[in-house]
Amino acid sequence: MYFMSVLTDNKPYSKYNGDNYNMGIQERKQREKEMRRKQIMEAAKKVFSAKGFSRATMEEIAGEAELSPGTLYLYFKNKEELHTSLSIDILEYITILMKKIIGKKGIDANEKMEKLKDTFIDVYEYDSMVLINLFHLQSGETLKNLSPEVLEQLKETSADALGAITSIVQEGIDQGLFKERHPVALADIIWATYSGVVLWVDSKRLLNNDKDFVRQTLETAFEIMLKGFEK
Amino acid sequence: MYFMSVLTDNKPYSKYNGDNYNMGIQERKQREKEMRRKQIMEAAKKVFSAKGFSRATMEEIAGEAELSPGTLYLYFKNKEELHTSLSIDILEYITILMKKIIGKKGIDANEKMEKLKDTFIDVYEYDSMVLINLFHLQSGETLKNLSPEVLEQLKETSADALGAITSIVQEGIDQGLFKERHPVALADIIWATYSGVVLWVDSKRLLNNDKDFVRQTLETAFEIMLKGFEK
Amino acid sequence: MYFMSVLTDNKPYSKYNGDNYNMGIQERKQREKEMRRKQIMEAAKKVFSAKGFSRATMEEIAGEAELSPGTLYLYFKNKEELHTSLSIDILEYITILMKKIIGKKGIDANEKMEKLKDTFIDVYEYDSMVLINLFHLQSGETLKNLSPEVLEQLKETSADALGAITSIVQEGIDQGLFKERHPVALADIIWATYSGVVLWVDSKRLLNNDKDFVRQTLETAFEIMLKGFEK
Amino acid sequence: MYFMSVLTDNKPYSKYNGDNYNMGIQERKQREKEMRRKQIMEAAKKVFSAKGFSRATMEEIAGEAELSPGTLYLYFKNKEELHTSLSIDILEYITILMKKIIGKKGIDANEKMEKLKDTFIDVYEYDSMVLINLFHLQSGETLKNLSPEVLEQLKETSADALGAITSIVQEGIDQGLFKERHPVALADIIWATYSGVVLWVDSKRLLNNDKDFVRQTLETAFEIMLKGFEK
DNA sequence: GATGAATGAGAGTTCATTCAT
DNA sequence: GATGAATGAACTCTCATTCAT
Numbered sequence: 001m002y003f004m005s006v007l008t009d010n011k012p013y014s015k016y017n018g019d020n021y022n023m024g025i026q027e028r029k030q031r032e033k034e035m036r037r038k039q040i041m042e043a044a045k046k047v048f049s050a051k052g053f054s055r056a057t058m059e060e061i062a063g064e065a066e067l068s069p070g071t072l073y074l075y076f077k078n079k080e081e082l083h084t085s086l087s088i089d090i091l092e093y094i095t096i097l098m099k100k101i102i103g104k105k106g107i108d109a110n111e112k113m114e115k116l117k118d119t120f121i122d123v124y125e126y127d128s129m130v131l132i133n134l135f136h137l138q139s140g141e142t143l144k145n146l147s148p149e150v151l152e153q154l155k156e157t158s159a160d161a162l163g164a165i166t167s168i169v170q171e172g173i174d175q176g177l178f179k180e181r182h183p184v185a186l187a188d189i190i191w192a193t194y195s196g197v198v199l200w201v202d203s204k205r206l207l208n209n210d211k212d213f214v215r216q217t218l219e220t221a222f223e224i225m226l227k228g229f230e231k
Numbered sequence: 232m233y234f235m236s237v238l239t240d241n242k243p244y245s246k247y248n249g250d251n252y253n254m255g256i257q258e259r260k261q262r263e264k265e266m267r268r269k270q271i272m273e274a275a276k277k278v279f280s281a282k283g284f285s286r287a288t289m290e291e292i293a294g295e296a297e298l299s300p301g302t303l304y305l306y307f308k309n310k311e312e313l314h315t316s317l318s319i320d321i322l323e324y325i326t327i328l329m330k331k332i333i334g335k336k337g338i339d340a341n342e343k344m345e346k347l348k349d350t351f352i353d354v355y356e357y358d359s360m361v362l363i364n365l366f367h368l369q370s371g372e373t374l375k376n377l378s379p380e381v382l383e384q385l386k387e388t389s390a391d392a393l394g395a396i397t398s399i400v401q402e403g404i405d406q407g408l409f410k411e412r413h414p415v416a417l418a419d420i421i422w423a424t425y426s427g428v429v430l431w432v433d434s435k436r437l438l439n440n441d442k443d444f445v446r447q448t449l450e451t452a453f454e455i456m457l458k459g460f461e462k
Numbered sequence: 463m464y465f466m467s468v469l470t471d472n473k474p475y476s477k478y479n480g481d482n483y484n485m486g487i488q489e490r491k492q493r494e495k496e497m498r499r500k501q502i503m504e505a506a507k508k509v510f511s512a513k514g515f516s517r518a519t520m521e522e523i524a525g526e527a528e529l530s531p532g533t534l535y536l537y538f539k540n541k542e543e544l545h546t547s548l549s550i551d552i553l554e555y556i557t558i559l560m561k562k563i564i565g566k567k568g569i570d571a572n573e574k575m576e577k578l579k580d581t582f583i584d585v586y587e588y589d590s591m592v593l594i595n596l597f598h599l600q601s602g603e604t605l606k607n608l609s610p611e612v613l614e615q616l617k618e619t620s621a622d623a624l625g626a627i628t629s630i631v632q633e634g635i636d637q638g639l640f641k642e643r644h645p646v647a648l649a650d651i652i653w654a655t656y657s658g659v660v661l662w663v664d665s666k667r668l669l670n671n672d673k674d675f676v677r678q679t680l681e682t683a684f685e686i687m688l689k690g691f692e693k
Numbered sequence: 694m695y696f697m698s699v700l701t702d703n704k705p706y707s708k709y710n711g712d713n714y715n716m717g718i719q720e721r722k723q724r725e726k727e728m729r730r731k732q733i734m735e736a737a738k739k740v741f742s743a744k745g746f747s748r749a750t751m752e753e754i755a756g757e758a759e760l761s762p763g764t765l766y767l768y769f770k771n772k773e774e775l776h777t778s779l780s781i782d783i784l785e786y787i788t789i790l791m792k793k794i795i796g797k798k799g800i801d802a803n804e805k806m807e808k809l810k811d812t813f814i815d816v817y818e819y820d821s822m823v824l825i826n827l828f829h830l831q832s833g834e835t836l837k838n839l840s841p842e843v844l845e846q847l848k849e850t851s852a853d854a855l856g857a858i859t860s861i862v863q864e865g866i867d868q869g870l871f872k873e874r875h876p877v878a879l880a881d882i883i884w885a886t887y888s889g890v891v892l893w894v895d896s897k898r899l900l901n902n903d904k905d906f907v908r909q910t911l912e913t914a915f916e917i918m919l920k921g922f923e924k
Numbered sequence: 925g926a927t928g929a930a931t932g933a934g935a936g937t938t939c940a941t942t943c944a945t
Numbered sequence: 946g947a948t949g950a951a952t953g954a955a956c957t958c959t960c961a962t963t964c965a966t
Contacts, residue, residue: 033946054285058940059949068948070942079940138434142283155438181451185444188431189424189452196427199366200419206374207386213416220412221420224459267929289957299931304958495925516747520961521928530927532963541961597892604745605899617900643913647906650893651914655882658889661828662881668836669848675878682874683882686921729950751936761952766937 037075040065041089044082049129053083053142077147084142084150087134091157094123098164102171109172110226116168117222120194121215128214132202135195162187169229178229186229193221268306271296272320275313280360284314308378315381318365322388325354329395333402340403341457347399348453351425352446359445363433366426393418400460409460417460424452499537502527503551506544511591515545515604539609546604546612549596553619556585560626564633571634572688578630579684582656583677590676594664597657624649631691640691648691655683730768733758734782737775742822746776777843780827784850787816791857795864802865803919809861810915813887814908821907825895828888855880862922871922879922886914 043065047056058079062069076082101115124131137143137154146154165187172178178186201214274296278287289310293300307313332346355362368374368385396418403409409417432445505527509518520541524531538544563577586593599605599616608616627649634640640648663676736758740749751772755762769775794808817824830836830847858880865871871879894907 057938062949069940070948071946073941074946135430138430143434143437151438158435158438185448185451188435188444188448189428189455192427192431192448192452193420193424194427195431196423196425197420199430200423200426203374204389204419207382207389213419217416217419217423220416221423224420224456226459227461228455228457228459230458264929288955300957301932301959302930305929310957519959524928531961532927533925535962536925605896613900620897620900647910647913648917650897650906650910651886651890651917654889654893654910654914655886656889657893658885658887659882661892662885662888665836666851666881669844669851675881679878679881679885682878683885686882687917688921689923690917690919690921692920726950750934762936763938763953764951767950772936 033075036067036071040067040072040075040082041086045086045127045130048083048086048133053079053133053136080142081147081150083133084137084146084154086130087137088150088154088157090123090127090130090134091154091161094119095157095161095164097123098161098168102164102167109168109175109177112168112171113222113226113229116165116190117218121218124198124214124218128198128202131198135199138195162191165190172229176231179231190225193225194218197221267298267302271298271303271306271313272317276317276358276361276364279314279317279364284310284364312378312381314364315368315385317361318368319381319385319388321354321358321361321365322385322392325350326388326392326395328354329392329399333395333398340399340406340408343399343402344453344457344460347396347421348449352449355429355445355449359429359433362429366430393422396421403460407462410462421456424456425449428452495537498529498533502529502534502537502544503548507548507589507592510545510548510595515595542604542608543612545595546599546608546616548592549599550612550616550619552585552589552592552596553616553623556581557619557623557626559585560623560630564626564629571630571637571639574630574633575684575688575691578627578652579680583680586660586676586680590660590664593660597661624653627652634691638693641693652687655687656680659683726768729760729764733760733765733768733775734779738779738820738823738826741776741779741826746772746826774843776826777830777847779823780830781843781847781850783816783820783823783827784847784854787812788850788854788857790816791854791861795857795860802861802868802870805861805864806915806919806922809858809883810911814911817891817907817911821891821895824891828892855884858883865922869924872924883918886918887911890914 040061044056044061047061047064050056051060058069058072061082062072065072072082076085097119098116101112101119104112104115107115143151162184166183169178169183169186169190173180173183197217198214201212201217204210205212271292275287275292278292278295281287282291287310289303290300292313293303296303303313307316328350329347332343332350335343335346338346374382393415397414400409400414400417400421404411404414428448429445432443432448435441436443502523506518506523509523509526512518513522520531520534523544524534527534534544538547559581560578563574563581566574566577569577605613624646628645631640631645631648631652635642635645659679660676663674663679666672667674733754737749737754740754740757743749744753749772751765752762754775755765758765765775769778790812791809794805794812797805797808800808836844855877859876862871862876862879862883866873866876890910891907894905894910897903898905
């Protein structure tokens with residue numbers, strides 16, 4: 001497992017921290033605020049995962065976070081944005097991980113694709129529920145009822161994530177490894193396959209009390225895709 | 232487009248219909264009842280597609296169907312089952328189409344896969360919204376709140392659909408065309424890719440007011456998959 | 463058991479029946495109509511007893527009577543009056559029985575009180591549920607929402623029943639057997655005790671899955687009352 | 694009248710209330726909460742009495758209590774439990790009063806029976822409507838639809854009340870004042886007569902716009918019963 | 925007279941959100 | 946900043962009653 005909690009506070013703070021008293025207090029406050037946010041998101045994750053968006057109540061999330069319902073609204077405009085924040089968070093993290101892969105020197109596109117698959121599996125295994133919520137978010141109902149700002153943020157993060165995949169694919173084409181196809185379409189297919197497998201195998205598991213074959217199915221899916229990409 | 236409306240009444244009625252008075256009346260009533268059901272489902276499809284499950288109200292669906300709210304409950308036990316009925320309907324229809332492909336003589340698995348892709352595209356083009364609702368259904372939240380009977384029906388229809396794909400894949404393996412892999416896993420991947428592409432491209436469209444590239448992306452995805460399946 | 467079904471048709475019809483064709487038809491129609499009424503009341507009795515007034519539905523009563531809901535409204539103005547009709551019916555019958563006791567020659571008031579008790583027990587044993595519904599009717603909620611005509615009818619039947627008891631009590635006072643007290647008050651107490659015991663012991667049975675001690679308790683209650691009545 | 698409001702807050706609070714700030718706040722909140730509860734019950738009593746259980750609406754009760762409908766559900770799980778709470782409350786209070794009578798020194802069972810009658814009359818006069826609701830509760834319809842916990846509570850309170858009466862009767866038998874009979878049966882009869890009289894005379898009043906003879910009738914009923922109890 | 929599909933008003937209940945403390 | 950009691954709009958669903966057939 002080469003990545004840490006997405007939802008635990010891992011934002012880099014200014015390294016230097018104490019030359020100014022007010023600055024310190026302000027910063028501490030800032031940090032506390034950030035921690036509360038994470039605390040709420042952590043609780044929301046649990047409840048949304050267990051109940052789904054509609055059946056989850058703000059009161060239960062507040063209880064889980066050991067805060068009062070009112071407090072939630074100091075940190076998130078409403079229920080929908082709290083939910084979306086979870087999704088954006090994981091999307092951002094996936095993007096960070098993918099950008100690391102892109103930056104890797106001395107490995108070709110095939111190997112990068114391998115690493116991409118590993119990343120996907122890791123993300124899934126670390127936090128399948130938030131991931132599934134992310135895909136749920138994609139599916140219309142939520143998308144239509146989002147505030148413009150959050151929609152914009154989601155759009156950007158989303159484009160960013162797709163851009164990262166695209167650039168790996170482009171590399172493969174440039175290196176003469178992959179057959180020449182529209183790289184964005186390929187990136188779409190990669191992301192769609194990932195989403196699809198996670199969603200589908202998960203729903204099969206729910207329907208039939210089946211085992212969790214996501215990892216295995218993702219491995220096969222990528223193997224097939226990679227072979228299909230070849231020139 | 233080689234299939235007709237899933238939701239419009241296409242049940243075959245006896246051609247001759249007048250030898251018996253009572254029979255005629257009963258039959259007409261049956262037909263009327265079936266029509267009301269379709270009428271409601273048609274309205275529900277519109278409203279669910281426009282608003283998503285939660286934001287859609289029974290009153291609005293009733294209005295759209297030009298019926299009173301109470302009438303909806305004569306045909307569907309509750310909101311959830313009305314929604315699920317839409318999904319099961321299309322799933323059943325897809326299965327019928329796929330079974331026709333399976334039964335086709337004189338074409339190999341590769342060609343059947345081509346036809347499968349065409350079917351998927353046709354279904355999508357005929358009724359993308361119901362399809363997207365189907366995937367929404369798969370995603371946990373709804374699944375957890377379904378009545379046992381409907382869950383069972385969904386399970387069976389779902390297994391049936393997957394079974395059909397599996398048998399095509401098995402044929403490909405038996406004919407020495409596809410590399411030997413677990414056929415159910417392959418069927419999962421085909422279905423997951425289909426679901427994923429429809430969902431993902433659609434959400435991209437919603438996010439960016441983008442064009443509808445589903446057909447194109449599905450074409451490419453299948454091309455890649457087929458190449459990946461080869462021995 | 464010296465009385466027959468209250469709810470089965472036992473109204474006396476004209477002894478002579480056939481001198482006129484139209485009369486015959488009309489009469490047959492009348493009889494059929496009366497039978498339908500009883501059929502509905504019989505069904506209503508079952509359903510009201512099993513579910514109570516509020517939870518009983520007209521549709522279920524119709525089903526039980528093997529008729530359609532609409533038909534019920536040809537015989538009863540509404541649900542409330544159907545329910546009240548059951549109560550009035552039994553009240554009328556009780557009155558008939560009590561009047562027979564009053565008319566009995568050669569027995570004193572004490573013996574008549576004994577017979578009164580037996581009648582009460584018989585009525586209870588024959589049809590405890592309708593009886594309990596009758597007491598339920600007395601209890602405000604229903605009483606307040608009755609149509610004037612039915613209220614009037616109930617008032618009369620009720621007064622009639624109480625009058626019968628009163629006259630027995632009066633007899634006892636006149637014969638010097640009972641202490642002189644307001645005879646209507648005594649009649650009230652007799653009726654109230656009867657109602658109370660049936661209601662109370664029944665509710666105890668429901669609460670504790672207890673045995674049905676109504677008969678036994680009524681026996682004791684009357685014994686005590688009679689002793690209390692003595693001069 | 695020797696008892697105070699059942700429904701008005703009469704719980705003893707610590708007389709001294711200022712040594713601890715937090716204690717004070719917590720206590721005040723507790724008291725406020727208790728007051729809201731009473732406020733709602735008071736309003737519910739009015740509305741249930743005027744309309745009966747079924748025709749009373751939560752909205753009207755809320756209006757009467759000058760609260761919003763939602764608030765009612767912060768204090769009572771649902772309509773049924775709000776209604777039952779009223780009944781249990783008065784039942785509990787009656788029991789308390791009866792236990793005081795039991796504890797009285799220097800008076801025999803006859804005198805205790807007299808006091809019992811007075812208590813019954815006082816309770817009736819203080820709050821006849823809740824009392825009638827209590828009897829209504831006993832009558833099947835409601836009883837069948839109660840939550841297990843509340844049913845249990847009712848059962849216990851009910852048994853408690855009956856037990857109190859039983860012990861007075863037992864005393865009478867032990868003192869050689871009352872004829873030897875099953876004391877529980879006697880208690881049943883006392884309670885049943887009380888219920889019956891209240892219900893019956895009240896319904897007569899409703900039917901005939903008659904005067905309220907409950908007190909008078911109860912007096913006579915007890916006089917008769919006591920005489921009937923004698924050895 | 926009988927039907928039973930359709931009605932639609934109205935109920936109980938939930939819960940995201942607010943705001944006085 | 947935090948609270949959490951109160952809000953009240955909005956929802957799903959029921960069912961007595963009607964009326965065209």
